[in-house]
Amino acid sequence: MSNSSVNSSGAEPLAEKRAVVLLSGGLDSATCLAxxxxxxxxxxxxxxxxxxxxxxxxERAQWIAESSDVRKHVIVDLDLGGFGGSALTDHQLDxxxxxxxDDIGAExxxxxxxxxxxxxxxxxxxxxxxxxxxxxxxxxxxxxxxxYPDCRPEFIRAFEAMANLATKAGVQGNRLVIHAPLITWTxxxxxxxxxxxxxxxxxxxxxxxxxxxxxxxxxxxxxxxxQRGFEQxxxxxPALGA
Numbered sequence: 001m002s003n004s005s006v007n008s009s010g011a012e013p014l015a016e017k018r019a020v021v022l023l024s025g026g027l028d029s030a031t032c033l034a035x036x037x038x039x040x041x042x043x044x045x046x047x048x049x050x051x052x053x054x055x056x057x058x059e060r061a062q063w064i065a066e067s068s069d070v071r072k073h074v075i076v077d078l079d080l081g082g083f084g085g086s087a088l089t090d091h092q093l094d095x096x097x098x099x100x101x102d103d104i105g106a107e108x109x110x111x112x113x114x115x116x117x118x119x120x121x122x123x124x125x126x127x128x129x130x131x132x133x134x135x136x137x138x139x140x141x142x143x144x145x146x147x148y149p150d151c152r153p154e155f156i157r158a159f160e161a162m163a164n165l166a167t168k169a170g171v172q173g174n175r176l177v178i179h180a181p182l183i184t185w186t187x188x189x190x191x192x193x194x195x196x197x198x199x200x201x202x203x204x205x206x207x208x209x210x211x212x213x214x215x216x217x218x219x220x221x222x223x224x225x226x227q228r229g230f231e232q233x234x235x236x237x238p239a240l241g242a
Contacts, residue, residue, distance in 0.1 A: 016042045017040055017041045017042065017133075017135070018041065018042050018043075018044060018071075018128075018131050018132065018133035018135070019036050019041035019042070019043055019044070019128075019133055019135040019136065019137055019179075020043075020044050020045075020046055020124045020127050020128045020131065020133055020135070020136045020137070021033045021036050021043045021044065021045050021046065021070070021136075021137040021138075022045075022046055022047075022120055022121070022124055022136075022137065022138045022139065023045040023046065023047050023061045023064060023065060023070075023073070024047065024048075024057055024061060024139075025047070025057035025058060025059070025060030025061035025062075025063075025064060025204060025205050026057060026060075026139075026204055026205060026206040026222075027187075027190065027191070027194070027201060027204045027206050027226055027229075028139035028140075028141055028182055028190060028206075029061075029064075029139040030064050030139075030194065030199050030201070030204050031139065031182060031190050031191075031193060031194035031197070031199055032137050032138065032139035032181060032182060033045065033064065033065075033068055033070070033137070034068070034193075034194055034197040034198065034199050035137070035181045035182075035193070035197065036135075036137045036179070037068065037197075038197055041135060041137075042071050043068070043070045043071065043137075044070060044071050044072050044073075044074075044127065044131060044133070045061070045064075045065045045068075045070045045072070045073040045074070046073075046074055046076065046120075046123060046124050046127060047061040047062075047065075047073065047074070047075045047076070048075070048076050048077075048078060048120060048123075049075055049076070049077045049078075050077075050078050050079065050080040050081065050089070050113075050116070050119075051078075051079050051080050051081025051082070051089045052081075052088050052089060052113075053087075053088055053089070053091060053095075053208075053209065054088070054205070054207060054208055054209065054210055056205065056210060056212075056214045057205045058075060059214070060203055060204055060205045060214070061073070061075070062075075063203050064203060064204070067200070067203075074127070076123055078119070080113055080114075080115075080116060080119070083114065085113075085114050086110065086111065086112060086113040086114065087109075087110040087111050087208070088111050088113050088208060089113060093110055094110075095110070095111060095208045095209040095217075095220050096109055096110055096111065096220065096221065097209075097217065097219035097220055098219060098220075098221070098224060099219065100224070101224040101225060101227070101228045104221050104224065104225075105147075106147060107147060108147045108148065108149065109147060109221060111208050111220070111221065111222075112147070112148050112149075115150070116150065117138070117140065117148075117150035117151070117155070118150060118159070120138075121136065121138065121159050121163075121178070124136045124138075125163050125166075125167065125176070128176065129167055129168060129169055134169065134174055134175065134176050134177060135176070135177050135179060136176070136177070136178050136179065137179045137180075137181070138156070138178065138179070138180050139180075139182050140155075140156065140180050140182070140183055141182045141183055141185065141187075141190070142183050142184065143183075143184060143185060143186055151183075153180070153183055153184075156178050156180045156183065159178055160176065160177065160178040163176045163178065164176050186229070186232075187225050187226060187228060187229030187232075188228075188229045188230075188232035188233050190229065191229045191230060191233055191235075192233060195233075200238075201237070201238050201239060202238035202239050202241070203239070204239060205239070206222045206223065206226045206239075207220060207222060207223050208220040208221070208222050208223075216239065216240070218240075
């Protein structure tokens with residue numbers, strides 16, 4: 001099946017290839033956006049204000065979207081914090097901190113937000129149908145990650161199968177594709193790819209618990225994995241001097 005887009009009625013082909021890109025403002029999503037553009041898509045960026053304690057990341061997402069010339073950037077308000085269950089949305093829970101990346105355990109951490117990627121991808125799927133887009137990009141990673149079940153390849157495959165069963169486009173034979181280009185890469189490989197594509201990592205924010213100025217804590221899982229990625233490339237994280 002061709003990857004050329006159709007409009008929301010499923011009738012006329014579009015002259016451009018459109019894709020919805022989930023954009024958090026972090027290192028991975030910025031790289032994913034750059035890959036989407038490099039593969040010839042016109043990107044539409046989608047971010048969420050979902051009750052996260054690090055909502056300052058949305059300022060970074062806006063900057064990335066503007067500097068990357070996305071066609072449109074939408075920030076959706078929803079309240080996953082109303083359910084609790086995650087240190088990212090419940091201020092009564094402390095974000096786990098470590099002195100070294102080797103101290104990160106194998107268990108699913110408190111920073112896991114229940115069903116977050118399922119919810120985000122569902123919104124992306126809805127917007128893709130309206131746009132006549134057959135492609136969604138998400139920067140999930142199953143290698144250098146903190147044990148989240150919704151960052152695994154089997155989750156992405158399952159969601160893609162569901163998307164093609166649950167949508168008008170899928171029923172009409174226009175296959176929807178969920179792209180997760182970073183899913184098997186190390187953080188070092190992601191950074192190398194992003195730098196090759198011109199990503200400015202000084203403006204990205206990966207920290208789960210930054211201060212009010214957006215300065216990273218340097219000790220949460222995300223900070224430590226990011227730091228190791230830059231070190232493995234022989235580089236200093238440019239965001240640390242921002």
